[in-house]
Each structure stands twice: as C-alpha cells, then as structure tokens.
Amino acid sequence: MIKSLRTFVATLMTLVSALALLVLGPAGTASAGVLDVTCTPPSSNSITYNPPLTRTPQDVTIGVSAQYGPCVSLSNPALTSGHRAISVLSPGFSCLELLNSGSVTFTITWNTGQTSTVSANYSATVVGAALVDVRTGTVTSGLFAGSTVLQTTTGPATDVLLCTAGLGTVSGIYSLVTLEITSL
Template sequence: MSRIVSALVAVLATVASALLSTPGTAAAAGADITCTPPSSASLLFDPPATNYPQDMTLTVSRQYGPCVSATRPDITSGHSTATGTASGKTCLSLLGANALTIPITWNTGETSVLSGNNVSSLAGAGLTVVTTGTVTSGVFAGATFVHTIVYPSTNVLLCNVGLGTLSGLYGQVVLEIITP
C-alpha cells in the first residue's frame, strides 16, 4: 500500500510542478487586461451600405467579456457604444485606415478611453479590423492596446462587387491592454 501512496504522491507532485511552471492562459504576460470571445461587436449601417456613395448613420456596439486582469481582478467585463454619420461611404469604405477613439465603460462603472489608428482588411469572407494605440484616460491610462475584431461576412464581398447591400456586421473581439 505504501508503494501505491508513494507513486500517487510522485504523480501529484509532477502534475503540480507542471501546472505551476506553465504560464496561465487567462491573461498574456505583461497585459493589464485581456478580453476574449465571446466578446463581440456589431456595426450597423442606416441605410444599408452599397457600392454607390451615400450618406449613412453608423452604430457600433461592443461587449467585452470575459476579461481577466492581474492588476484589476474586479474588472471582468465592459461595453462601448457609439453612433455617427458618414458622408459618401460605400462598402469599400470599410477597408483602409483611420483614427478611432473607443470609450469603454467597465462593469465597475469606471471608464477607459482608447485612442489609436485602425487598419481594416478583407481576406476571404472576413473583414478584420485591428486598432492599436494608447489608453488616453481612465483605468489603465498610459498603457498601450491592441483591439482586434473579425467580422465574418460574405455580404461584404457581395456588396463590394455590387451584388447586394450590407446592413450590418457582427463579429468577435479580442482586446489586450498592455503595460508599457
């Protein structure tokens, strides 16, 4: 019986050692906070985007969570919404680069304002939008961030070639705020 107990202790020690020496997957090294899917984003166009220039209202809504933070474990989720108008936009206007500000309200009621530049690219039937920059105010101020949204949508391709319209996009978000 003592050989079985000794063997069991040895196995448990090996497993515990492996777990303690393996970096956690919940938050990347150096990250103040990481939010992963099912974090999501929706982008709505009114009227729906076409391949002909038109004025439209854009509404974006982002839900962050689950979020994991070593420095602020009380922050577990957040959200951001914005509405604006755009002139002379088409489906192709979704591509390219521009400045972007993302105000986030965290589950604690605190806020962060992320300011940076985004680059949008279309690969296959997916539109990827990567925004990088700095947290300019609020929680995590001074840190840098990477905000990635992947919108899977064949409607983007169809709209770009004039075979349909685009009323909205729905995708998954990964947000990482990193201490400098």
C-alpha cells in the same frame, strides 16, 4: 428555425475566428510589458448601417455596440467586462470605406464604472472568408492610461465582398473581439 439560425451563426463565427487565427496567428501583446486586461470571445462588436451600405456614397447612420467579456485583469480583479456604444451620422459613406485604414477614438465603460479612452489606428482586410479589423494604439485617459491597446475583430466578409463588387448591400456586421491592454 430561429434556434437553428443562431446555431448556424455561432458555428460560422467560430469557424471564421479559427480561420483568422490560422492565417494571422494569435494576437500578441504590443510590447514585453505587463498585461493589464484581456477580453476574449464571446466578446463581440455589432455594427448597423441605416440605410444599408452600397457602392454609392450616401449619408448613413452607423450604430456600434461592443460587449467585452469575459475579461481578466490581474491588477484589477473586479474588472470582468465592459461595453461601448455610439451612433453617428457619416456623410458620403459606402461599403468601399470598410476596407480602409484610419484612426479612431473610443471609450470603454468597464463593469466597475471606470472608463478607458482609447486612441488607435485601424486597418481592415479580408483574410479568406473573414473581415479582420486590427486596432493598435494607447489608452489616453482613464483606467490603464498610458498602456498600449491591441484589438482584433473578426467577422464574415461575404456581404462586404458582394457589396464592393456591386452585387449586394451591407446592413450590418457582427464580429468577435479580442482585446489586450498592456502597460509598458
């Protein structure tokens, strides 16, 4: 049962990613610069909400765990993967905020032990059956400082749509990730 569920989820995520690529097109570099690093699926982002999100604002602990890899970097061939994790209490948070825009700062720790701190603007939208979050910004410090960043996460939108309609909750979101860091 668990194996068939995993197969179903993997197939669903592949279909959602394909749908997003058809609608949005492939992710492009932010400029005509040199690609410092690119990470593609199965790179992933997993977010948990405790308690699960509803339409009613409440204090929620948000846990984020991102795994980047496989990654390819011509300028740093030893770099093959990365990760980031954080847990934060967010007061007055509801599922309606999942479709907002804003800004965020996060740090990626690479398998080489180096880090990249990213400041980005984000925008989340529903495209067909997919929740698509696009982040664009710059590496403000660490490896690839000064380079531009484009990160796209794509996951199923079903729970988010049901919650925003007042018909369900969101306990977590699992998304596939594409990350490009490009120097000017």
